[in-house]
Structures are given as structure tokens and as C-alpha cells.
Amino acid sequence: METTHRVVVGDARELSTIGDDTVELVVTSPPYPMIEMWDDLFADLDPEIGEALATGDGQAAFDAMHDQLDRVWDELERVLVDGGIVCLNVGDATRSIGGRFRVYPNHARIIDAFESRGFDPLPDILWRKPANSAAKFMGSGMLPPNAYVTLEHEYILVFRKGGDSRSFEPRADRRYEAAYFWEERNRWFSDVWTDVQGELQALDTVDDDLRDRSAAFPLEIPYRLLCMYSAYGDTVLDPFWGTGTTSLAAMCAGRNSIGYELEPAFRDVFDDRVATVESLSRSIGQARLDRHREFVAEREADGDPPAYEAEAYDTDVVTKMERRIRFREVASVEPIGEGDGYRVTHRPLSIE
């Protein structure tokens, strides 16, 4: 099986290299409006944003920043297939501007934007990030009533285009082999994620400093979302590609990807990450199977062993739907054109 991973240095407000109805899944994290690290970027997209910030008009800046993101949401509506899914990681912003402290509710503004474009909001996920407990108050410290709650969570908003789910041919290999384990389903489809900085994170090569500077999300976020909301061979788009975490996850998960990114320097960062993808893809499959076997051992110890046998791996599974699970590993990666992306060959992952 082969997948392609296109990288476009360009502006996601015009996804002109992507055809209508060609993308099955979007996984992305935009620059968050009203978070200071993105002020200059937004002001470059629209000079009125810089003026609103300079004059202390926070509401006008917030609205104008979202107007820019709205243009990208228009494009997502165009390129997604009917039934295609958008998973959008975003946090709200707290900020003092013009002498007033308040929260700028990015997640609520984005839900409105997608609803008004005809998307159906699906249940979202609260991703709870570990915070430094020493910084847990803001404002007036120990004296009521003017301290503020610390935001320690972000959202993963989920939307579906059109009213209907995607359909597949009966027993489609690319869907059944992409099944997840029962206990993965229970963790991944829970509405609060507290366990994201886990073992998969340790396998990723992006260091913490670069992660902070680029606002990269942990590999586990796009990897889980890809497994949850797409099948092998689907195409995932990240219009705010950054260091390419979504494409790295797509390579490991046997999906095609397309990334748009304004900042050309991130492509070099991605080259370094791709150099590890063959072993990364194997380690991810191995880690998932090891974890599953621990789960099976616990069930057996409790006198409640899973009822079915997996076909490709020496393990039992809880439901019939998991029997054909088969991970993919990356066999080879070759560049396409002059920095246009990569072609990846996959093979089924065999594990003893």
C-alpha cells in the first residue's frame, strides 16, 4: 500500500491545490485568536487587527482574527467529502487589553462558524493539560472576589459535513483492518483526555523547546483522531500544518495527508521527523499491541477473558469487529519533487 503526503507552503485561506470533495478528515490546530504569540501573524493577515490591538479594542481584534479563520473554514467546507469530519484543537484565551481582563471564547466562536456553514457539531473532547500548580490563581491571589480560574484545558471540537455518515462497501478491508481495540475505544471516545502525554509522546523526536515555539501538539492527538475518524487510505488535511505532526501521524497510521503552512522553515523540521518514521510506526503498533495484551491478561486474571481471537496477532479481543485489526508499518519513504512532499510505502506490521 502506498500513501502520499503533500506539503504546500501557502495560505490556507485559499486551498487552491485541493479539489472539491476530496478530503475525508481535517485534523488541525489554528493559531489561537487573542493569544499573544499569534498577534503578529494575525496582524500580517489583516492590518486592522494590529490597529485594534494597539488601541486596546479587544473585541474588535477577536472578531477580526476570527474573520480570517472563517475564510479557512469556508475552504474546508469546499474540500471535504459529505460525511467528512473536522477535528479542531483550540483553546480559549485570557487577556488584559484596554484595561479589561476577560476570556475570549475561541471555541464558542468556532462552533458558531461551523454551524453557520451547515456542519453538524458532534460531541467534543476536553483535553486537560498538566499545569504548573504554583500558577493556579490569577488576579488578586488569596483575596476574594477578584481572582480568576486558570484555564488548564483545550478543546478538540468535532464537526461533520452534511447530515449523513460516510458509507463503505460491506466488510471493506481498509475499514475493518483499521479497527481499534475495545479498551482503546473506551479511552479515546471519553470526553475528557487526561492521558495524552503518554508513551507515544516519548517516541516522538520533537523537543520540548521547539514544541513550545511552534505550538506543536503531541503526536498522540492527531494519531488518535486519525484512528477514530478515518480508515486506511483516507486523506487527512491539516491547513495549519506547523511542524507537520498531523502528517507524521498519517504516515504511521496509513493515511494520505496534505499540509498547508505559511512558514517555510517548518519543512526542515519535518524532514528530521520523517527520518524516524519507519521505526516510529513499528513502535506505535508494538506499543498498542503490548498495551492490549496487558489488558487481556487483566481480564483473564479477573475471570472474564475476551471471547474472540484476533486474526493477524496472537491475542484475544473483546468484540467480533476487532478480529481483523492489522497495523501498518512504514517500509520506505521517498521525497516527491522539490520539497513537494513524500511518497510512503506501507506493509502490514507483523509482530511476534
Ligand SMILES: C[S@@+](CC[C@H](N)C(=O)[O-])C[C@H]1O[C@@H](n2cnc3c(N)ncnc32)[C@H](O)[C@@H]1O
Ligand atoms: C498552532 S500552530 C500548528 C502546530 C501544529 N499542529 C504542529 O503540531 O506543529 C499553527 C500554525 O498555523 C500556521 N498558519 C497560521 N495562519 C496560516 C494560514 N493562513 N495559512 C497557513 N498556515 C497558517 C502558523 O504559521 C503555525 O505554524
